[in-house]
Amino acid sequence: MTRHFLRDDDLTPAEQARLLDLAADLKAMPFARRPLAGPRSVAMVFDKPTLRTQVSFSAGIAELGGFPMLVEGRLAGIGVRESVEDVARVLGRQVAAVVWRTFLQSDLETMAAHAGVPVVNALTDDFHPCQLVADLLTVRERLGGLAGVTVAFVGDAACNMGSSWLLAGTTAGMHVRVSGPSGYLPSAEPGGILQRATDIAAGTGGSVSVVADPVDAVSGADVVVTDTWISMGKEQEEAERVTALTPWSLTSELLATARRDAVVLHCLPAYRGLEIAAEVLEGPQSAVWDEAENRRHAQKAVLAHLLDSAPRAEAPAVPRSTVSEPA
Numbered sequence: 001m002t003r004h005f006l007r008d009d010d011l012t013p014a015e016q017a018r019l020l021d022l023a024a025d026l027k028a029m030p031f032a033r034r035p036l037a038g039p040r041s042v043a044m045v046f047d048k049p050t051l052r053t054q055v056s057f058s059a060g061i062a063e064l065g066g067f068p069m070l071v072e073g074r075l076a077g078i079g080v081r082e083s084v085e086d087v088a089r090v091l092g093r094q095v096a097a098v099v100w101r102t103f104l105q106s107d108l109e110t111m112a113a114h115a116g117v118p119v120v121n122a123l124t125d126d127f128h129p130c131q132l133v134a135d136l137l138t139v140r141e142r143l144g145g146l147a148g149v150t151v152a153f154v155g156d157a158a159c160n161m162g163s164s165w166l167l168a169g170t171t172a173g174m175h176v177r178v179s180g181p182s183g184y185l186p187s188a189e190p191g192g193i194l195q196r197a198t199d200i201a202a203g204t205g206g207s208v209s210v211v212a213d214p215v216d217a218v219s220g221a222d223v224v225v226t227d228t229w230i231s232m233g234k235e236q237e238e239a240e241r242v243t244a245l246t247p248w249s250l251t252s253e254l255l256a257t258a259r260r261d262a263v264v265l266h267c268l269p270a271y272r273g274l275e276i277a278a279e280v281l282e283g284p285q286s287a288v289w290d291e292a293e294n295r296r297h298a299q300k301a302v303l304a305h306l307l308d309s310a311p312r313a314e315a316p317a318v319p320r321s322t323v324s325e326p327a
Contacts, residue, residue: 003309004112004119005302006105008129008167009196013204015305016136016171023137023301026063027294035307036066040096042303044122047073047102052268053122053130056295057099064300069095079107088114096310097303118306120299128160131267132168133298138291139223142263147173147205151223152258154214154248155275156184156241161227161267166197166208173204179217181244185210214248221258225265226250226275242274250276255285263287 004010011019026032036042042061046054054070061068071091078087084107091098092115100108101122112119121129140146149172153165157178163186169176176197178186186193188210197208211217218224226248229241255264264276264286272278281288 002116002118003306005129005306006108006112006119006121007127008132008164009171009200010129011171013171013173016133016168019133019298019301019305020137020140022304023133023294023297024140026300026304027137027297030063033300033304034065035304036061036064036096039065039067041067041069041094043069043071043091043095043098045071045073045076045078045091045098045100045102046122047078047100048123050101050122052292052295053101056292057122057299060296060300060303063296064303066096073102078102084110085114087111089116092116096307118303118310120302120306124160126160126163127167128164128267129168130295130299130302131161132164133302134291134294135165135225135265135267136168136172137294137298138265138287139263141290141294142287143222148175149222150175150177150220151225152177152179152211152217152221153225153227154179154217154250154254155226155245156180156229156231157210158184158186159227159231161225162186163193165225166193167200170197170201170204170206170208173201173206175207175209176201177209177211177217177221179211179214180248184245214254215257218254219257221262223263223265224250224255224258227267228269228271229275230271245275249274250280252277252279252283255280261285265291268292 044057058068088111097118098115099120099122103125105124105126108121108124151169151174153162157180166176188194201207229245230238266288270276270281
């Protein structure tokens with residue numbers, strides 16, 4: 001059965017740990033695995049602006065021996081000019097895997113249902129799982145491990161990064177605190193993200209908490225995370241969001257309540273003076289540049305993991321020529 005990476009809980013705790021081990025190995029030995037040698041192509045489809053995602057996947061696919069095939073989302077018109085199902089069937093016959101950065105999680109799931117090759121979530125409105133593999137790798141490098149580590153996510157905790165931290169963090173056995181104003185918190189409905197993360201934590205020794213006060217959320221934390229307040233597609237809400245979220249800005253004063261060696265993460269792009277202070281982003285506790293680099297190593301591990309489990313079609317036998325050889 002073809003495996004996909006559509007959301008963070010597509011990995012079991014054991015698979016996540018193995019994936020992080022593989023990412024660390026590939027960081028140390030970039031060309032140790034070549035599952036795309038040939039080269040085999042990987043389609044990279046971008047419907048949203050991109051920098052780190054495009055360059056890290058392009059470099060990573062090349063290091064795995066493959067060819068990064070850029071598919072410009074606006075030209076393809078997926079879901080407009082052609083249905084997601086039709087695009088999936090076309091791409092699946094041309095490439096070894098599909099990497100898609102898009103809006104709707106449901107479209108990504110449709111792509112996975114019809115492509116016949118591994119599909120990787122390079123960001124949707126709901127989740128950003130490749131970023132979390134990179135984040136966890138970065139934390140593990142800085143702190144030596146993940147289980148039992150306390151992470152505080154402050155700001156718009158209802159965004160894709162907040163959801164992914166809840167799922168991936170609890171899968172790793174971490175204690176995940178999220179904090180934001182009313183209207184910017186993950187769904188507490190039955191079957192929602194908080195319930196799913198709580199269920200995962202019950203099996204890994206982690207925990208989940210929603211903390212109203214940002215100081216209480218960050219106090220004693222080992223890792224402090226924030227993300228942009230004005231995500232792609234939310235630009236028209238900028239003034240409202242800045243007003244609501246300013247008390248959750250990651251300032252040096254707020255960071256001072258965390259552990260002295262707490263690691264600061266931000267998936268970028270960052271807006272200095274809004275969700276994070278310039279002195280925090282550029283300070284000694286910031287790991288954002290390591291985090292950005294680790295996207296390449298993490299995504300190489302994701303692709304290698306999926307390709308290892310993907311069925312490979314055998315090439316059809318080439319019939320012998322019926323033309324007589326010259327004497």
